[in-house]
Amino acid sequence: MQNLLNNLFPARKNKEQADDLSPETWQKRLSTAALGRGEVRYAREMTSTNLVLREMAQSGAAHGSLCLCETQSAGRGRLGRSWHSPEGQGLWLSVLLRPCLPPERAPLITFCAALAMAKAVQDFGVDARIKWPNDLVSQGRKLCGILLEVSMAAEGVDYVVVGTGLNVRKGAYPPELAHQAASVEDFVAPPPRAEILLRYLAHLEDFIARLERDGLAGIAEEYHALSCTLGSRVNVTGAATLTGEAIAIGDSGALLVRTDDGEVHRVLAGDVSVRGVMGYV
Ligand code: BTN
Numbered sequence: 716m717q718n719l720l721n722n723l724f725p726a727r728k729n730k731e732q733a734d735d736l737s738p739e740t741w742q743k744r745l746s747t748a749a750l751g752r753g754e755v756r757y758a759r760e761m762t763s764t765n766l767v768l769r770e771m772a773q774s775g776a777a778h779g780s781l782c783l784c785e786t787q788s789a790g791r792g793r794l795g796r797s798w799h800s801p802e803g804q805g806l807w808l809s810v811l812l813r814p815c816l817p818p819e820r821a822p823l824i825t826f827c828a829a830l831a832m833a834k835a836v837q838d839f840g841v842d843a844r845i846k847w848p849n850d851l852v853s854q855g856r857k858l859c860g861i862l863l864e865v866s867m868a869a870e871g872v873d874y875v876v877v878g879t880g881l882n883v884r885k886g887a888y889p890p891e892l893a894h895q896a897a898s899v900e901d902f903v904a905p906p907p908r909a910e911i912l913l914r915y916l917a918h919l920e921d922f923i924a925r926l927e928r929d930g931l932a933g934i935a936e937e938y939h940a941l942s943c944t945l946g947s948r949v950n951v952t953g954a955a956t957l958t959g960e961a962i963a964i965g966d967s968g969a970l971l972v973r974t975d976d977g978e979v980h981r982v983l984a985g986d987v988s989v990r991g992v993m994g995y996v
Pocket of ligand 1: 859
């Protein structure tokens with residue numbers, strides 16, 4: 716009887732149904748050639764979508780496979796940090812890529828993911844910018860983090876797992892982090908997560924194709940336009956510690972920072988944290 720009513724009156728879907736992430740609700744509407752069309756695993760809970768997808772990759776899952784869940788019990792962030800992933804509050808997602816790229820270009824996929832998610836949320840009215848290398852921020856607060864894991868084979872890149880944690884609802888981050896974290900819902904009425912997912916996959920496929928074809932040059936203009944780091948004064952901490960102006964992105968994706976003595980330093984994403992001298996951005 717309930718099914719009959721739902722079919723007759725789809726507008727009566729409750730909030731939870733409207734934000735359903737299960738593949739049946741979105742897979743038929745994919746506009747991509749490959750992303751989202753491989754093996755797709757969705758569950759209420761996973762340890763970490765990156766971890767599960769890496770196991771799938773090692774068992775031969777195809778380019779475009781993905782994992783997504785409602786909550787992660789061991790969500791992971793950059794620099795060995797954990798990632799808060801409360802149930803139903805975000806888009807906790809990982810995409811498997813087997814790109815045609817020389818190994819030194821694989822880290823640049825992180826820029827493609829940042830651009831793709833920035834464009835996806837911009838499509839819904841959120842003014843997202845990219846804090847180098849790949850945090851999405853809006854009004855100075857972090858909206859999305861990206862964790863890239865690359866596996867090499869003798870002949871080049873074997874696979875890349877691109878994990879994104881997008882805060883969609885206000886409950887995605889703990890209240891004590893409200894000064895530096897944000898969610899889509901802080902700026903607009905949040906669209907169903909599946910809609911953001913569909914846009915993200917379409918943009919990601921486009922940026923990856925450009926990177927494969929033209930290298931960094933294929934995505935540089937858009938990355939520069941959306942970067943809130945370039946042109947700012949930044950503090951770099953971690954393996955390197957310095958303060959200076961972020962002046963450009965190098966070929967391999969390194970941030971070029973000019974210190975006050977005029978020297979230009981290449982900062983690699985893997986081992987540093989970069990913050991604006993005035994705060995998080
Ligand atoms: C960061 O530190 O900014 C990166 C955070 C990445 C979080 C996402 S959530 C989905 C995927 N699975 C994980 O365990 N981490 C990434």
